[in-house]
Amino acid sequence: MNRKVTSLDVALRAGVSQSAVSRVFSGASASKSTQKKVREAAEALGYRPNRLARGLITGRSRIIGLVVAYLDNQFYPDAVERLSNVLQEQGYHILIFTVRGHGEHVEDTFNQLLDYQVDGIIAASVGISDELTDKCAAAGIPVVLFNRGHEGRTLSHVTSNNRAGAAKIAEFLVAGGHTRIGHVSGWMGSTTGVDRALGFAQGLADAGATLVGQEDGMYRRDVAAEMAEKLVVDQGCDALFVGNDHMAFGVMDHLRGTLNLRIPDDVSIVGYDDVSIASWVAYDLTTLRQPTNRMVSATVDTLMGLIERTGDTQHIEIDGPLMIRSSARRPKG
Amino acid sequence: MNRKVTSLDVALRAGVSQSAVSRVFSGASASKSTQKKVREAAEALGYRPNRLARGLITGRSRIIGLVVAYLDNQFYPDAVERLSNVLQEQGYHILIFTVRGHGEHVEDTFNQLLDYQVDGIIAASVGISDELTDKCAAAGIPVVLFNRGHEGRTLSHVTSNNRAGAAKIAEFLVAGGHTRIGHVSGWMGSTTGVDRALGFAQGLADAGATLVGQEDGMYRRDVAAEMAEKLVVDQGCDALFVGNDHMAFGVMDHLRGTLNLRIPDDVSIVGYDDVSIASWVAYDLTTLRQPTNRMVSATVDTLMGLIERTGDTQHIEIDGPLMIRSSARRPKG
């Protein structure tokens, strides 16, 4: 294994100074002839600038820390892929940290992220404490929450319009003629879970209906299935809004497979996210689509604005459409 | 935003030299009293060592580059999560690069990875050209292929035993009484696709059966569905081995949803991977389980051995069990 080739090696071969080499690769001014000599020497030697060294001096690592949980919920790998693509286009790369959903180790994770001198942090599906917010602020590292809101006004966040979306679902279910409507919520320790539950309740109220029951599905298939059974069997619900698609699939499997109920004949099911599985015929789930592409763009734009100090803290909510499929009874006419 | 706190700040406050601070944090020798003074000062100042600076001098970034495609196939996010967890335990972190499945941009991706001075590279579901292999070797960066083999002997790789696994499936299908057996293969441009096809053909031959037809599913749901239709409708297959679960779900959806066939009554379907969706009752897919945990451990162990120069190139194939569920007819008795 050969010694690493550095800018000095290139300089020697090209017959210019090391600074000249640096200038060529950092896009600073350099004459055509210097450019040419340097590029040829670099090519011959297989030289590429060391980004860590560059980062040390510029204070920009071009690394974005991404904290993510729930990778078994297809929404997240999909979002990670799109975030990665958009960030790569801008010359940034993702250092990924996986955590459990309910907030353990998040602090430790953030510390490690800061050690790596990331230029910014995207926290997907993870809540952030005030201390952590302060610490990042003190370190000058901008944070954007993806698919999670934040109580305070200090952190940027990008979500779909969870309240409006859930209200749309409520309206749809009532219009479908359902009278015993229940909600298997997302984890009520998350803003997303809370906002969807709030919006749903409000939507029902606006349509003159009431919620028969609500249980916390904890974003888990098994828990959601159990809660759905409680709502349907014990409380006689004939329609369920399930807080995300991932849980909704578990609910459908349990209702059909174990309880032998028909969907939507016996129970209507509506989810939230519109992950690609939702359109698979085995589920054909009616669900509110999260506008992932626009959420991703907004997240990256916000983060870049913060990093480059051209933008400010943003709280963005994007409306998504209801994807009407066959898992829930459709309104007549 | 405060200026970054450095080891010098800590040294000043603790009344020791900057080297002493460094020693405390790098675990080199330091007296109890120095340790104490430094830790207190660091705590008070909120100091944490800059890993980039450390990496510059040690030549170890503690970053592992992970190149991955097909994130819509649940096998990969699952593997990424486990790789990330195991690596994190060892003090490494993952810089993630997403690429398309069929090998474009892989070269560019690797270059960027090298720019970041990664200590090693894991390529999941990505093939590597010989030039790329050489380049990484020249840079002294070890590469381990995950879930892909490699023609040459120079690259380490970890897979399940694709041939044995596929042979096991062939045996199972023949024992189930099927006589018209087809294969929707994984992309034949990948070693995984090829090995499974080879093993399947061999398994059939060993069981005294022959393959009715084989089509390339390209690891895509839609393509696989189309090829399955060809095999079943045009060639009268009554059993299909589909090269991975992700395609198998697409095939099942198409067969049941569009062609109105019953599984396994009309057609038996067997997949490969045993992603968690496979056990969902909507599919209940008979499939060969990839031993993901062991593959991940083997991958990380191999990579660590290479990085620390304590280990050698490895070619590891791990056997996985056939998970018998209801998507394929079971042998009698």
Added chain:
DNA sequence: CTGAAAGCGCTTACAG
């Protein structure tokens, strides 16, 4: 054990 010094591979004022 500990401090002063050199150096990792770059970027960036500063003169010329």
Added chain:
DNA sequence: CTGAAAGCGCTTACAG
């Protein structure tokens, strides 16, 4: 435009 020099925040021989 270009080179010499300082410096980013660390680690690590080298003396003491």
